[in-house]
Amino acid sequence: MSNLLNTTAAATTVVITPEELLRHWQGHRSLTRRVIEAFPENEFFSYSIGGMRPFYEMVIELIDIAGPGIHGIVTNEWSRLPEGDHSVNSFAKTKKEVLHRWDEITAQINSLWPLIPPQRFQEVIKSFEQYEGPAYSSLLYFIDNEIHHRAQGYVYLRSLGIQPPFFWDREF
Amino acid sequence: MSNLLNTTAAATTVVITPEELLRHWQGHRSLTRRVIEAFPENEFFSYSIGGMRPFYEMVIELIDIAGPGIHGIVTNEWSRLPEGDHSVNSFAKTKKEVLHRWDEITAQINSLWPLIPPQRFQEVIKSFEQYEGPAYSSLLYFIDNEIHHRAQGYVYLRSLGIQPPFFWDREF
Numbered sequence A, B: 001m002s003n004l005l006n007t008t009a010a011a012t013t014v015v016i017t018p019e020e021l022l023r024h025w026q027g028h029r030s031l032t033r034r035v036i037e038a039f040p041e042n043e044f045f046s047y048s049i050g051g052m053r054p055f056y057e058m059v060i061e062l063i064d065i066a067g068p069g070i071h072g073i074v075t076n077e078w079s080r081l082p083e084g085d086h087s088v089n090s091f092a093k094t095k096k097e098v099l100h101r102w103d104e105i106t107a108q109i110n111s112l113w114p115l116i117p118p119q120r121f122q123e124v125i126k127s128f129e130q131y132e133g134p135a136y137s138s139l140l141y142f143i144d145n146e147i148h149h150r151a152q153g154y155v156y157l158r159s160l161g162i163q164p165p166f167f168w169d170r171e172f
Helices: A002-013 A020-037 A042-044 A053-075 A097-116 A118-122 A135-159 B002-012 B018-039 B041-046 B055-075 B095-115 B119-121 B135-159
Strands: A123-125 A129-132 B124-126 B133-134
Touching: A002 A129, A020 A053, A020 A097, A042 A053, A042 A097, A042 B018, A042 B133, A053 A097, A053 A123, A053 A129, A053 A135, A118 A135, A118 B119, A123 A135, A129 A135, A135 B018, A135 B135, B018 B055, B018 B095, B018 B135, B041 B055, B041 B095, B055 B095, B055 B135, B119 B135
Parallel strands: none
Antiparallel strands: A123 A129, B124 B133
């Protein structure tokens, strides 16, 4: 009986709603957009520390994940992530083009998000045909990976003598 | 009627359970622990890029947040975050001491987590007497802030010629 009560309580505990998770993601995307904007044009494409990728290449990865990612979460149709130059997004040659693509994905996420079937978040999926786990863990991975690479962009900016946007500022 | 159905569906959608969020956090903490371990002793305390803090100081911040943070989420009792040398944790003088404190906090989180009142996650709190919002957003902030600073540690390591642990490896 005690087990049953615990199970019921756990099942009805709302940690975060789908709408809140969308807002959380878009708050991070808004901050990442401002980090892209903070880079000088040339350094965005070329600056590197310790043999790591320029911030541009990390951002292309984030775009490659977010767009097909939200589509996959909604439909559960997946294809493999492109590698390196195989990304159609990697043809962007200016920060402006990258930001434009970024904004398209932001709008796409907003319009597709309400179509996520409610049971999907807890359903085990295989995102990008490779990563098996509940869909919520894929979504958190998309967000965490963005925070991770954006923070590397922060170090690039600091090393270039540029003050990055505040980490806690997620207004959009 | 359609609105009522939607509201009911939203209220019962489980995005992530408390247990899953705990596991998610501890997975990140396990990775951060391995990033601390990857630093050479001296560089952990002194290495810096672009005028940023040494990784040690960032880790002390994470410890100052996580310990009192989980206590505050459970009890809703808060005090302000210490600044700089005011942290009792900043007296650690070796990596070993920092890792020991890290492990104590890990155990504390595991033991206190089940005591979080189920309604707390959605309750508006004022964490550290400063940051107002639903408790889930504070918890996500703790995690996001850890990912953010750990990723800066990744750049420090790469710049030192050291291969960091894989970002996706959250086994613990």
